[in-house]
Ligand code: SF4
């Protein structure tokens with residue numbers, strides 16, 4: 001497989017500085033609303049702040065890839081004597097929980113680094129984090145050329161896994177028929 005130059009985008013998380021304001025969740029969901037900025041609903045954000053004010057716990061977690069099947073086991077972290085909920089730091093949308101899924105459609109959500117045209121100077125969650133818990137870095141790296149699924153393909157794959165590919169095709173055909181009437 002050939003190698004290509006790729007810009008690696010990194011959001012560095014300093015959980016010690018996070019104060020749980022959740023501005024990152026608000027702006028992320030507003031940016032991804034349709035039309036853009038028309039509404040904000042943190043349940044639709046591609047970043048989630050693991051939140052427990054009693055234990056003084058605030059840890060931002062970014063939505064990563066979609067998993068069609070849940071894990072065979074669970075993980076649970078204890079850090080500095082604080083015990084976190086199961087799967088708290090997992091970045092996947094998976095069948096075992098509601099995190100990182102569109103509340104209405106249950107389609108998986110994934111951080112896209114605020115892809116925009118023209119490009120954003122920095123991801124919006126970074127810009128809105130006044131506590132500097134999130135900072136942005138870029139670097140060039142040589143990587144193996146791979147095909148990545150975009151948001152639409154990821155969503156279609158999730159629907160096909162859930163309902164079956166033929167049902168999706170039939171539904172689209174019915175929708176097209178209704179459009180034509
Ligand atoms: S905006 Fe920054 S300080 Fe506020 S919850 Fe998000 S990461 Fe934490």
Ligand code: SF4
Nearest residue numbers: 028111113114123125
């Ligand atoms: S980088 Fe953009 S898409 Fe990713 S979590 Fe932050 S605001 Fe959302």
